[in-house]
Amino acid sequence: MSFALETLTVPAAIQTDSAKPLAIPARVRDPRLDVVRGIALFIIFIAHVPSNWLWSVIPARFGLSDATDSFVFISGIASAIAFGGTFLRHGFWTGAGRIAYRCAQLGVAHLFLLFAIIAVAYQGSVWTGRDLVGALGVGHLLASPAQAIFEAFWLHWVPASLDIMPVYIVLLAMVPGMMLLEKLDRRLPLVVSLALYLANAAYGLDPIADSSTGRHWLLNPFAWQVIFFLGFAFKRGWLPVPPRSATLTILAWGMVAVGVIYRVLPDGLGLGDAALWHALGGQLDKTNLDPFRLAHFLATAYLLHGLLIARPGIAKARIVRPFEHLGQQGLSVFVGGMIVANVAGLIILKVGDGPLGQVIINLGGFLTLYGIARVMGWYKSAPWSGKKS
Secondary structure, eight states, X not given: OXXXXXXXXXXXXXXXXXXXXXXXXXXXXXXXXXXXXXXXHHHHHHHTSTTOGGXXXXXXXXXXXXXXXXXXXXXXXXXXXXXXXXXXXXXXXHHHHHHHHHHHHHHHHHHHHHHHHHHHHHHHHXXXXXXXXXXXXXXXXXXXXXXXXXXXXXXXXXXXXXXXXXXXXXXXHXXXXXXXXXXXXXXXXXXXXXXXXXXXXHHOOOOEEETTTTEEOSSOHHHHHHHHHHHHHHHHTSSOOOOOOXXXXXXXXXXHHHHHHHHHSTTTTTTTTSHHHHHHHTTOOTTTTOHHHHHHHHHHHHHHHHHHHHOGGGGGOGGGHHHHHHHHTHHHHHHXXXXXXXXXXXXXXXXXXXXXXXXXXXXXXXXXXXXXXXXXXXXXXXXXXXXXX
């Protein structure tokens, strides 16, 4: 089933550290983590290309959660691997300083992406004669450029299609506080995370994304942090991976089936008037990560975790090797993918969304992302620093 690609991006990288809850995470790359992150990045690319035929078959069309959930969850796992050990080896302030440095890097990348997409839209407007800059929803920048640029630096102005990275910055900034809580009791970080999720549901803590319109963030970081810290918790050992059991498996498949039926048959096999179906329809708000969406994500995570334990060779197959390269260079591929997606939109305007246009944007887009990953991998290997052979 096509939704398997989405769920594949969730649990493959879960590492069970519950036996040693305060152990320093090993800085060893897990190819499964890279593969599933690479798949999520390509799905995100597909979802941002207008008129893309593949949009109709991505996993989000067959379930209640999507690649965004998977990407945030994997980011939590990766953050535990990358930063958890720093706090334990070198102390809180060094760990917090490293987090601050990474947040600054992400902030620079976010600003670059923001203005690169505006530049692409401007050039597209010149080529096509359409107001593509206005279509981006950057009216605040056009009306009050100095104020908008100032607010962009502090994530108080976040265009609707570009808030994945700002969300990640906010979530990463929460890590030092969670590591302090871990010192008191390893259960406290998850208690606080859940409390924050519930407080947001009750009081609406979503931040402003555009002061000129009052628009809020498309992804509310105070809700999405619960998925991020679930991934962080599995790697840190704050939370054990649920055991494989027939009961949990049946419940998980039931949740997946509900998602498929809801997406494929909107009336739910004649259940359109049922209270549960109406409740489900009201719980699909992506912004605040409502409970049905979270439950669906956890169900697919559980099922795929069991599958990948039973068949660990899936993530080592040659056919998924290119996705491993994409996942290894997540930041560069994400930024490049968003820019390429906007360029792809211009190509569609020029050549149409017929078979030729679809081949160009999807095959060409993937090859471009793969090229970005390989080039960045080469740069990070610093071949110039070694001895000349």
